[in-house]
Amino acid sequence: MLAALGLGPAEEEIYRLLVARGRATVHELAADGGRPESEVREILTAMAGRGLVVPQAIEGAATLFAAAPPAVALGGELRRRRDELSAAEHAVLALAEQHRTGAEGGAVEVISEIDAVRHRFRQLQESARYEVRSMMVPELSVVPSSANAAERAGVRRGVQYRTIVHREALTEPGMVAQALADLAAGQRIGVADAVPVKLIIADRELAMLPLYRGRNTAAASVLVHAGGLLEALVAYFELAWEQAYPLSPHTTGDGLAEQRPDAIDEFDARMLALVLAGLTDQAVGARLGVSRRTVQRRIGELMARAGAESRIQLGWHAARKGWA
Template sequence: MLAALGLGPAEEEIYCLLVGRCGSSALELAAECGRPPAEVLRLLTALAERGLAVAARSDSAARTATRFTAAPPAVALGGELRRRRDELRTAELAVLALSEQHRTAAAAGSLVEVITDVDAVRHRFLQLQESARHEVRSMMVPALAVVPPHRNPAEKAGVRRGVRYRTIVQRAALNEPGMVGQALAALADGQQVAVADEVPVKLMIADRELAMLPLLPGRNTAAASVLVHAGGLLEALVAYFELAWESAYPLSMNTAGDDIEETRDDRIDELDARILGLLLSGLTDQAAAGQLGISRRTLQRRLGELMARAGAESRIQLGWLAVRKGWA
């Protein structure tokens, strides 16, 4: 019970016996505890040296007859208790600091994992999907060779577990043999698929825990990959995907269910389309407004709204984006 304060089992036993008495000799305590008088005397002397007992012996009395009285526990042990508490608190703070240092070092060391072996890449690609509990986000480029879409059993298993799949496909990939069928099967399974004119990097993200992308720039179809663990870098990849998803065009099955079609939610109304057409043909704001029967201020307001919607910083850029989006 008092070992934490530096008392051995024998010292604690004698001290506890002494506390319950007004005063006792080594002989009396030895008779009660069954230890030899000489050993009890040695223990009592040690307690007295530590301030836990007080000896009262006359010159004529035998040493074993010396009477000892216990010092008040709150006084005798209180100081030691406080000292030990301070030491433990200091040790606790040191452990916390070391733990934080270790966590930071471990996180930095395991944030990015490089994988070059093709079999290891395939294994980790499947593992990443198997680890997903909520959602898998992916970006698909043409000419996938390491893990072709039709050789991805983890995808169907994930869908059966209730994992949400969202995929952005580069438009050129849909021209590859069997890709439209793959897209139709994914849509039939409840997956969400969108198409973009360009997908700059092959990417897959499982929840907010893991992401996988090519190791080298411009090598989207090579095996060498980087596995990114949870952290700031992964959050940036998630944000990048969400921005790309917002600008991609959702795919859906046609009414016959044998082909896919794009849903373009960014279509503009007829008046905006006519404004763009006239301005792209070279008319001035005043001339275009006159042909449309609207004021120049209305034309400029609507043109400003189109620029904001397209994310254009100039009319020249708006013209380029309008053609790309099919607005004009």
Template structure:
């Protein structure tokens, strides 16, 4: 944790050990950490020179050695922490100035700094991660099937954002649920805090970060191509936000039975976990074959389960099954 203050892992380890055990010699520190004695001597010299530790020689002639004690953290690390804060604040001011300069001067691919065109696939991937890393409050996204530039499972920046407390809302095209492994990915993402809804159609893939930036495809009807437009704060961005929100209201919330057991929800006692997931996927619009592939079952097993669900609900058609499932609060 102290690496942010400029300490290396080994230096931090020995400093922490000196906090817990004052007046340690180099030999004891080497034994406790497993580091070679010359490395320990070098680290101790660094700590002493930086004011993080002090050294004193023993007065005993029978046991002449040098003992080391950690300097108080508030005294030794406080100024370093303040300096890092000042450096970060200065860097933040510089970044804001650069952002304003970029916005006002524009470039060859933008009009008044509102849009930025990115065509190289590596640059698109990098910028996609960067804008998520910059998120402070919420990331909204619309996902289509067959994503190839940054597949859902490879969006590490999204998982990092969730870890920082950034909210994520995702509208997922229904067809994407038929992609092998997608249901498992959706379940895992939901467990980590993403809010996901299903839509029959998603006309365009899109990601919106706070109300600052959005990324959409450059070309019409090319949702899986790399070429993208980065949209900065503008009336155009406001329109994209409004479009997302209206689409979110019309999208189908992920039923708890598809996600699995959760402390805030409970599965109906009439259904076991497998029946609940089969029902949720069928009502989400997947074919029997797609349900079978997602759950690792045979198509015949899925059809048999659906038949049992229809009998249990007193339904003769799948439309009636959906109605009865809603009435019985199965979904």
């Protein structure tokens, strides 16, 4: 644990023993740690030179060693490492900006070799600090969902994942179990009848999508850097997310349930289909065994739910929401 501050495993073990004991001799530390006294003495001498332990010679007795206060002994090194990391972070940000705007940078970067694509895919997720948006198509082959270790690491460090899954992808072996595990880990998943392109976006900084149209399973990809194009991809994802149906585990069993808050009942669906087919309200009522006024009232309620001001607008909303 203290290796980041420059302590080796043996040094950390002896330092911890001293912190627990308060003071100890070479003989006592060797016995506690199961190490030869010569090795313990050599380690203590080195640590004393770095200010980590303090020898306390007592006349007529073996030398006692005490641990220097951790806040003093390790605090300075901790601050120095933090300063180095902060400086490195600023350097990386400056280099990223230079790469984006320089002669060899730009808005997009084309990657065709499969190992390079996998490497960039992992880096993109590792760079995410807040959120990863993704769209998943069937037959993923470059980085299968089960092999995406960077995703699981991102979730563990608190990155929010939102994924839109093509409905057909859920029929592939193991995908339902994978989705259930992802939901249990805190991810949010929506399902859509059509996902035209596989896509992944890290924060509002980077995105990756296929290079060629209609070749979602091919390795060749485009890496999109921050800018107008990336903002358009973010907006596209958000529109698709609004129309996707959120997935959740079934309350019983091991399957998935779709949440459809805008769904209408079977009677309204049949009635709407007849109205949109061009039948009069009187004819629709006769088909369904209700009065013309009932048809008009139910259509009015659907228009209010959809925020439509005309039946033409209701037809558009019905197609968008899957009502008919």
